[in-house]
Amino acid sequence: MSATVWMGYLIDHHDDFTVVQSPFVLDGVRVFGADSDATTLAVAALLHRLQNEEVESISVPEGVDGLSLSMATGVPLHSSEGETSPAWDVLMSDEATVVLARHESDVELTSMDVEVQADADFHHAMQQAWDQELSATHVSQGAYVSRAQYEEAGSSRLSLTGQVADEGLVWPPRFNHMVDGSTAANRNLQRTGRVQTWTTLSAAGAPSEFSLRAPLLGGISTVLLQLDDGPKGVFLTVDDEDALFEMEAPMELVVRRLYAQEGFIRYGLKARTVYD
Amino acid sequence: MLRHFPNGMVDVAVVGAGQTKYGNHALGLKGMWAEAASKAFASIDGDFSPSTIDEAFIGSIAFGGSQLGNTAALLTEHSGMEGIAVRRVENACASSGFALRDAWMAIKSGQADVVVAGGIEKMNDLTPERKRYWLGVSGDTEWERLAGLTFPGTYALMARRYFHEFDSNHDDLVNVSVKNHLHGSMNPLAHIQKEVSFEKAAGGFMVADPLTLYDCCPTSDGASCVVLAADHVAKQLTDAPVWIRGSGAASDHLALHDRPSITQLKATQMASSKAYSMAGIEPKNIDMAEVHDCFTIAEVLATEDLGFAARGEGGKFARDQQGQLNHGNTTINASGGLKSKGHPLGATGTGQVVEVFKQLRGEVESARQVRDAETALTHNVGGSGATCAVHVFGRDR
Numbered sequence: 001m002s003a004t005v006w007m008g009y010l011i012d013h014h015d016d017f018t019v020v021q022s023p024f025v026l027d028g029v030r031v032f033g034a035d036s037d038a039t040t041l042a043v044a045a046l047l048h049r050l051q052n053e054e055v056e057s058i059s060v061p062e063g064v065d066g067l068s069l070s071m072a073t074g075v076p077l078h079s080s081e082g083e084t085s086p087a088w089d090v091l092m093s094d095e096a097t098v099v100l101a102r103h104e105s106d107v108e109l110t111s112m113d114v115e116v117q118a119d120a121d122f123h124h125a126m127q128q129a130w131d132q133e134l135s136a137t138h139v140s141q142g143a144y145v146s147r148a149q150y151e152e153a154g155s156s157r158l159s160l161t162g163q164v165a166d167e168g169l170v171w172p173p174r175f176n177h178m179v180d181g182s183t184a185a186n187r188n189l190q191r192t193g194r195v196q197t198w199t200t201l202s203a204a205g206a207p208s209e210f211s212l213r214a215p216l217l218g219g220i221s222t223v224l225l226q227l228d229d230g231p232k233g234v235f236l237t238v239d240d241e242d243a244l245f246e247m248e249a250p251m252e253l254v255v256r257r258l259y260a261q262e263g264f265i266r267y268g269l270k271a272r273t274v275y276d
Numbered sequence: 277m278l279r280h281f282p283n284g285m286v287d288v289a290v291v292g293a294g295q296t297k298y299g300n301h302a303l304g305l306k307g308m309w310a311e312a313a314s315k316a317f318a319s320i321d322g323d324f325s326p327s328t329i330d331e332a333f334i335g336s337i338a339f340g341g342s343q344l345g346n347t348a349a350l351l352t353e354h355s356g357m358e359g360i361a362v363r364r365v366e367n368a369c370a371s372s373g374f375a376l377r378d379a380w381m382a383i384k385s386g387q388a389d390v391v392v393a394g395g396i397e398k399m400n401d402l403t404p405e406r407k408r409y410w411l412g413v414s415g416d417t418e419w420e421r422l423a424g425l426t427f428p429g430t431y432a433l434m435a436r437r438y439f440h441e442f443d444s445n446h447d448d449l450v451n452v453s454v455k456n457h458l459h460g461s462m463n464p465l466a467h468i469q470k471e472v473s474f475e476k477a478a479g480g481f482m483v484a485d486p487l488t489l490y491d492c493c494p495t496s497d498g499a500s501c502v503v504l505a506a507d508h509v510a511k512q513l514t515d516a517p518v519w520i521r522g523s524g525a526a527s528d529h530l531a532l533h534d535r536p537s538i539t540q541l542k543a544t545q546m547a548s549s550k551a552y553s554m555a556g557i558e559p560k561n562i563d564m565a566e567v568h569d570c571f572t573i574a575e576v577l578a579t580e581d582l583g584f585a586a587r588g589e590g591g592k593f594a595r596d597q598q599g600q601l602n603h604g605n606t607t608i609n610a611s612g613g614l615k616s617k618g619h620p621l622g623a624t625g626t627g628q629v630v631e632v633f634k635q636l637r638g639e640v641e642s643a644r645q646v647r648d649a650e651t652a653l654t655h656n657v658g659g660s661g662a663t664c665a666v667h668v669f670g671r672d673r
Contacts, residue, residue: 199432234423
């Protein structure tokens with residue numbers, strides 16, 4: 001069947017379930033792209049579902065970062081302590097495929113016809129780099145964003161939650177309301193914007209937290225976007241697409257891996273070109 | 277003997293200044309600081325003893341984590357200043373520019389008569405990975421750094437936007453690089469003492485598109501030290517004091533994306549406005565300026581933000597060689613600037629003052645002397661413009 005491309009992934013939508021797959025194939029098997037995993041696929045599936053319906057709660061299997069998924073989508077994780085069942089389940093298959101299914105519904109996996117051949121050497125090297133970066137014994141010289149700091153900014157980082165202020169929408173949010181006692185109303189910004197400027201850092205110039213992967217990628221690219229809702233932000237571009245930058249070109253923001261340190265992955269929004 | 281003056285009544289002069297050569301230094305922190313301090317003390321014409329110093333402010337990022345705590349206490353212990361009140365001042369690359377301001381304020385307040393301001397950084401004894409970590413610690417870690425940016429990246433974003441908004445292109449940055457290498461080739465204290473051709477600078481290795489290696493300052497080891505004195509003491513120490521006529525400092529959003537414009541540095545504009553106002557002069561009165569050209573685009577923006585060129589005309593200013601030694605109204609970076617003289621982060625601000633001190637006293641190499649220099653300015657920026665200190669100096673008060 002022909003698939004819909006959504007946030008860089010393939011989507012097959014049904015009434016009771018959504019299948020999301022990586023477009024990359026190696027030796028006939030679906031594989032994750034350079035900065036994708038089951039969590040980023042699950043985010044895409046859930047956001048696709050949320051366009052038209054409410055999802056009350058979800059359960060996630062081991063291998064999906066439930067907290068990041070929840071922060072990226074606003075959907076609460078199902079508590080295993082209660083007697084109720086989750087409304088939806090995230091299911092993983094062996095290949096780079098994730099299914100978001102209504103609880104206890106029947107799921108039928110269909111083959112999607114879009115296949116992008118992955119480069120074997122690049123794919124294996126990138127997987128090794130991530131494994132090394134994720135190793136608890138790997139002492140990164142990278143910037144330190146602690147778990148508490150990651151979680152504090154999680155909804156802003158992953159779902160663009162901004163503040164409604166007198167001067168307009170503010171993103172990333174500030175803490176001035178804690179000083180002046182005002183109440184800061186929140187609003188999620190649209191995940192789209194236009195290019196104001198960009199750069200590609202050589203591998204030698206990239207921050208040290210990217211030092212294992214930047215040489216494989218030929219450097220890393222960053223764009224400064226004027227978000228369609230007003231605020232500006234800087235974002236890495238997705239790793240597995242060759243973006244051609246242009247001033248004022250539209251881009252969309254998707255959840256991908258940023259970097260790993262001390263055994264835990266920090267996810268964030270990355271920019272990808274919006275193609276007609 | 278301390279006297280109390282109503283705020284602003286006392287004038288402050290630089291009476292001594294010295295620095296190490298910038299570059300790959302064989303000495304460690306203590307040795308480099310001792311060398312800079314001893315040169316500063318030796319430059320004082322009259323009888324002087326370090327024991328007369330009341331306070332010391334030393335700028336440093338403590339790059340690499342080396343002696344991150346109590347830096348100033350350790351260093352002053354090795355330069356004859358035991359027992360005085362000392363502290364490390366940290367504002368990224370503007371650390372010693374702010375150390376100078378703090379020292380100036382200490383004297384202005386009437387609480388001190390003789391104060392040392394200085395700076396130091398040891399950058400070239402680290403592994404490449406550790407160095408790249410520390411080169412990005414002064415940006416917005418949570419948002420810019422996790423978007424892949426270190427300072428070459430943030431300034432590259434500014435450069436490309438500048439080209440888009442104004443009549444400018446990379447050739448204008450190349451002109452800045454060529455000029456500053458020319459000036460630095462004549463400065464025996466510079467890290468890179470060689471000229472570079474336009475063609476070579478234009479075709480350098482791409483570090484952060486559109487910035488090449490020749491758009492980026494080197495990472496340098498170095499220390500600098502200046503001695504400030506209240507007017508009644510300055511007269512006893514030298515016949516040729518260099519007066520601090522104006523001091524201004526300001527801050528701005530740490531992250532680029534929070535600023536309304538990324539082709540101007542608001543902190544520079546505010547700091548320089550205060551400094552000019554205090555000095556009672558205008559930009560056209562400045563004979564020479566040491567500006568913070570950590571990247572060539574930074575000098576282009578600085579010439580505009582400091583008022584030497586109109587908004588959007590900084591590229592043309594560089595293209596027309598207006599900042600070249602004794603060519604235009606204001607010589608820019610006669611020392612070679614950060615691009616050629618070098619950039620030992622914490623030492624840069626007071627290192628700029630060392631250059632100004634010597635220039636205004638006619639003590640630099642003759643080929644590098646700014647003709648008839650009476651008034652000078654230093655411009656020290658932290659990060660991509662989150663902090664800035666500007667000082668105006670004169671041979672006359």
